[in-house]
Amino acid sequence: MTFPSRDDLIDFVYEEARMIDDGRFDEWLDLWTEDGYYWMPLDYKQEDPHLVTSLLYEDEFLRKLRVERLKGERTFSQKPKSRCHHVLSRPFVDEMDRDNGLFVTHTPLHYVETRLDEQFMLAANARHELVLVDDELKIRLKRVDLLNSDAAFGNIQLFV
Amino acid sequence: MGRYSGNRSAVEALIRPTQVHRDVYIDDEVFDLEMKHLFANTWVFVGHDSQVPNKGDYFATEIGRQPVLMARHSNGEVYVMHNRCPHKGTKIVIDREGNTGKFFRCPYHAWSFKTDGCLLAIPLKKGYKDTGLEESEAAKGLAPVGAVKNYRGFIFARLNAEGPGFEEFFGDSLSSIDNMVDRSPEGRLEVAGPPLRYMHQCNWKMLVENQTDTCHPMVAHESSAGTAVKLWESLEKPEGTKKPMAMEVIAPFMSPYEFFEEMGIRTWPNGHGHTGVHHSIHSDYSAIPGYFEQMVEAHGEERAKEILGENRHNTVYFPNIMIKGPIQQLRIFIPLAANKTLVESYIYRLVGAPDMLLQRTAMYNRLINAPTSVVGHDDLEMYERAQEGLHSDGLEWVNVQRLYVEGEDMDETAVENGTTERQMRNQFHAWKKYMTMTMETAQ
Incomplete structure (x- = not known):
């Protein structure tokens, strides 16, 4: 792969969502750079992930912990398991910075999660900052801004 | 009299030395009594004074089920009052926090109140001339809670006017707040x-x-x-x-x-x-x-x-x-x-x-x-x-x-x-x- 095309970037974002919906979490872990972060701010237009609370700010260790936990025998909040479902709007390609190898997409999406008789929906915007590692696209930062990030939620157990 | 309402001995019987009855968790009537008695007799946390750093800042929350707001008044003190217009009951603020300037103004009929809750003005006030309004509870402004204490930045309130004092209620337990602040x-x-x-x-x-x-x-x-x-x-x-x-x-x-x-x-x-x-x-x-x-x-x-x-x-x-x-x-x-x-x-x-x-x-x-x-x-x-x-x-x-x-x-x-x-x-x-x-x- 030389440089990704717009379609490559868009396909990547769709494929990531499909992996989550299919429960292919080990494959999903491989989509990230070693120093990548999965960030879900708590506040509308939050800029700082460190000195105020976020819903998520997960490095490689914490992403792996989440995936390993989902496999556990004593993961009580996942007995029975949750399922989730993404509907993505076509991602906008916001940046194609070939000089610095940085590619940025913006994706409005709806996310549905279900377990037992409960089901809830979240609306969100996802920003993917993608880089090339050994000619493969990897996620350096995925930022998910929930439309109602300041609302009171019950458990959100999978990955938006 | 319900099963628990007006039935003090039934409420007391819910607690035994080593057991508690499930109704303390699941019974709606017990819950209503908690809101009426427990959350009115105790000192309940409202907020931290750094949430209202400037004059006119307010923060809206609940004590039990009671909507209240805390506000920084022009004298620098934090006041806690019921979030309810004394006129028709409209909540004075509906957002969680903000700055109201020098006074609160009800969005329904523009009755206005100082940031300590006192009535400031009513539009077309002549309509109340000789009606005895000044004798009514509406003329007193936003109803204050029973008592307020700012302990090292932590604002607590007791809804009831009578009840245990702040120091009496918390005693030596305040050492945990002290340690947090002393850090x-x-x-x-x-x-x-x-x-x-x-x-x-x-x-x-x-x-x-x-x-x-x-x-x-x-x-x-x-x-x-x-x-x-x-x-x-x-x-x-x-x-x-x-x-x-x-x-x-x-x-x-x-x-x-x-x-x-x-x-x-x-x-x-x-x-x-x-x-x-x-x-x-x-x-x-x-x-x-x-x-x-x-x-x-x-x-x-x-x-x-x-x-x-x-x-x-x-x-x-x-x-x-x-x-x-x-x-x-x-x-x-x-x-x-x-x-x-x-x-x-x-x-x-x-x-x-x-x-x-x-x-x-x-x-x-x-x-x-x-x-x-x-x-x-x-x-x-x-x-x-x-x-x-x-x-x-x-x-x-x-x-x-x-x-x-x-x-x-x-x-x-x-x-x-x-x-x-x-x-x-x-x-x-x-x-x-x-x-x-x-x-x-x-x-």
């Missing part, structure tokens, strides 16, 4: 960002009890903390590798029973108490460069060591908050219904201390107490299973007997084995006291 080289805290907001389909008391339940972490949190420990070991890092901050935060949840037994529990009168008398899950965090030196400069070495040597785990302030002094966190368990509780988790900056401390606190908050937290998920699962399970008619009583000693006196401060359920019994002792304090005695 700032400047002796001051500031709220850091909005709180996490986590909805629980369970009774509020389950959350309060869980704060000093030291026999659940290694069981309910095996899936998160246990997996974290295994994952870290599987990475086979060279010996002496510094653990990441997330591991420091989450791994101690898997400590063995002995660790929790030895940490100790202290109970104070009126339902307050804390885990972590001798050590806690917060004891072994890495030192943050420069912080100790700042504390020595501010307090002297001996006092600095004394402050930082205190590592209390969870301090429950009855009825419905918990604070963590060593990491400057406060959680409030807001009762919405017998089976519905909103949990808000706040963090505070130690003014003058290194940012790294706040960074660790923010990490703790999101890793442990967020609706997206792998630790919180299992806690909520337990509470909601209990809320459903309590409807079983197989048994009617919940057991709180661990390390019970016959004749134990909750009006005495005590330090005991860290796995005792004495603090839960202490809470129910206080529950009975403040539930029935303003109930009529049976005829």
